[in-house]
Amino acid sequence: MTATSLTRPASTGGGRGRRPGRSGARSMGGVGRAKRREAIALVVPSLLPVLLLSVAPLLVGVLLAFTDARLVRRPEYEVVGLENFQRLLDNGFFWDSFRIGMVWAVSVTVLQLLAGMGLALLLNADLRLQGLTRVLALIPWAMPPVVVAIMWRMIYSPNAGPLNAALGGLGLPDDINWLADFSTALPAVVVVGVWVGMPQTTVTLLAGLQQIPGELNEAASVDGANAWRRFTAVTLPSLRPIVTSITSLNFIWNFNSFSLVYVLTEGGPGGKTMLPMLFTYLEAFKNRNIGYAAAMGVVLVVVVVLLLSAYLWSQFRAEKER
Structure with a gap:
């Protein structure tokens, strides 16, 4: 118990x-x-x-992309497999537009980075009316692309444009048709693309500059480094992750540009400014070949992803080696 x-x-x-x-x-x-x-x-x-x-x-x-779809009122389409992609291999006009698109995207992206870096360094300095200057620098970014394109068409006008008027005042040729001449159309469009996208790059780089401790530049100055040496040894390494990100995004946005170039030149003269997105748009909505245009879009996406992957891989590899 x-x-x-x-x-x-x-x-x-x-x-x-x-x-x-x-x-x-x-x-x-x-x-x-x-x-x-x-x-x-x-x-x-x-x-x-x-x-x-x-x-x-x-x-x-x-x-x-794997069908023969057309833009009609009552669409009836069949699966055609890889036929659209096989047609693309023999389409010289598409690959010409792809080459022009690469020239456009790389040129605009690099020039945006250089111009944005210079403007960001200027805005980061102690300037008078700094707030007003920063607001003015954002104006191109705030304007719709169509409005920007119309404004620049007026600037480039061969008859009454202020650009030709300024050249005439300097005793230079003043009858240049900037957007209709084979040799000047693409460079003129590139200038507009840089002007439109530069504020976004500037703001991003300016934010990065303001995060760099001032003690680093002061220590480099004490060690006798000049302005260029401080930029290459202190500023640029600190901004490298931001530069990699904004460059990648700018390349995608620039390669996929449509409205700006469409309003400026519609791909002319003679296809000299025919970007891939513009070519795909015309194939889809002018020729009504939706399936064929979708195949173009798939190819463009794959190529851009591969290029960006190679670029980012090289940047990350360089970072690891450092």
């Missing part, structure tokens, strides 16, 4: 001691499930627009 009475409370107490542990685990599991449900509830509203407006159209475009 005594042994039994002594052991029973121990076993009962042990059972009671284990029960709170199980309930605690259940409560922790319930909290974890509640947090997961809360996270899903927060993510789904932002994820649905991405799926509906970005992922779904992209998948539809990829599927159309």
Whole structure:
């Protein structure tokens, strides 16, 4: 009796001691499930627009690339496999537009970086009316591309444009048709592209410059480094991650440009400014070959992804070597 009475409370107490542990685990599991449900509830509203407006159209475009779809009132199309891509291999006009697009994208991206870097360094200095200067630097970014293109068409006008008037005042030829001449059309469009995109690059680089500790430049000055040496040894290495990011984004945006060049030249003269996106647009909505145009879009996306992957890989590899 005594042994039994002594052991029973121990076993009962042990059972009671284990029960709170199980309930605690259940409560922790319930909290974890509640947090997961809360996270899903927060993510789904932002994820649905991405799926509906970005992922779904992209998948539809990829599927159309393997069909003979045409832009008609009652579309009837069949799956043709790789036929559209085989046609692209023999389409010299498309590859010419791709070459022009690469020249355009690389030129505009590099010049935007150089001009944006110079302007960012200037705005980061202690200047008078610094706030007003920064606002003025953002004006091209705030203007719609179509308005910018119309404004620059007026500037480039061969008859009443201020550019030719200024050249005439300097005794230089003043009858240049900048947007219709084979030798000047693409450079003139590149200038507009740089002017439009430079503020975005400037703001990004300016934000990076303001995050560099002033002590680094002061220490370099004490060591006898001049302005150029401080820029190459302190400023540029500190900005390298930002330069990599903004260069990649600018290249994508510039390569996919459409509205600016379309309003300026519509791809002319003689296809000298026919960018790939413009060529694809005309194939889809002028020639009504939706499936063929979708195949062009797929090729462009793949090529841009490969180029950017190679660029980013080289940048990350260089960072690791340092």
